[in-house]
Amino acid sequence: MKKLISIAFILAIAFQCKAQFVNSIGLTAGVSAGNQKFFFKDPAAISQKKYTFGFNASFFAEFFSHDYTRWVSELQYNQKGSIDKQFDQNYPNKLQYISWNNYLKIRYEMYSIIPYVLVGPRLDYMLSQSTTSPTIVSNFSKLNMSAGLGGGIEFVSFSNFKFLVEAFYNPDIAPAYVTPDLHVKNKNIELRIGLKYEFAGAKESCNTPTYVE
Numbered sequence: 001m002k003k004l005i006s007i008a009f010i011l012a013i014a015f016q017c018k019a020q021f022v023n024s025i026g027l028t029a030g031v032s033a034g035n036q037k038f039f040f041k042d043p044a045a046i047s048q049k050k051y052t053f054g055f056n057a058s059f060f061a062e063f064f065s066h067d068y069t070r071w072v073s074e075l076q077y078n079q080k081g082s083i084d085k086q087f088d089q090n091y092p093n094k095l096q097y098i099s100w101n102n103y104l105k106i107r108y109e110m111y112s113i114i115p116y117v118l119v120g121p122r123l124d125y126m127l128s129q130s131t132t133s134p135t136i137v138s139n140f141s142k143l144n145m146s147a148g149l150g151g152g153i154e155f156v157s158f159s160n161f162k163f164l165v166e167a168f169y170n171p172d173i174a175p176a177y178v179t180p181d182l183h184v185k186n187k188n189i190e191l192r193i194g195l196k197y198e199f200a201g202a203k204e205s206c207n208t209p210t211y212v213e
Contacts, residue, residue: 027194150190
C-alpha cells in the first residue's frame with residue numbers, strides 16, 4: 001500500500017510539473033579520425049597505429065527540459081580503423097559501425113550560446129570490415145562497447161531550429177578484436193555539426209498553484 005501511495009505521489013508531481021518527455025530531435029554529420037592500438041601477447045608489446053579518416057552521421061533525441069541536465073539518445077553511423085605501417089608499407093584497416101549512444105548532457109545557458117558536455121556509453125554494431133594488416137587474421141567482434149566523451153556549443157536562436165557544433169573522444173572499453181595473440185582497441189576523434197528542432201513548450205514548468213480569494 002505504501003508503495004502504491006509513493007508511486008501515485010510521484011506521478012502526481014510529474015503531471016503537475018507538466019514536463020515534456022521529448023525535448024527535441026536533430027541530425028548531425030561530420031568527420032572521424034580513427035586510430036587503433038595493437039596489444040601483442042607474445043612477446044608482450046603495444047603498437048600505436050596511424051590515423052585514418054572517415055565520416056559520421058547521426059539522428060538523436062533529447063529528453064527532459066531541465067535547465068542544467070538533459071538525456072540524449074542517438075543512433076549513429078561511424079567509420080573507424082587505422083593505418084598499420086610495417087616496413088614502409090601502409091596497410092589500411094577500415095571498419096563501419098552503427099552505434100546506439102546514450103549521454104548525460106550537462107549544459108549552461110548563456111546570452112548567445114549554450115556550452116555543454118556529453119558523457120555516456122555506446123553500443124557499437126559492426127556493419128563491415130575491410131582490413132589489410134597482415135597481423136589481423138580474423139573478424140572483429142560484431143558487438144562492442146565504447147565510451148563517448150564530448151563537448152559542444154548550441155547557438156541561441158529565436159526559432160525552434162538550433163545550430164550546434166560538437167567534438168567527441170570515443171575509445172573502446174573492451175577490445176574490438178580478440179585472438180590468443182592479439183587484441184585491438186579502436187579510438188576515434190569526431191568533429192561534427194548539427195541541427196536540432198526544439199518542440200514548442202519544451203521548457204519544464206512546475207508552477208506553484210495560485211489561489212484566488
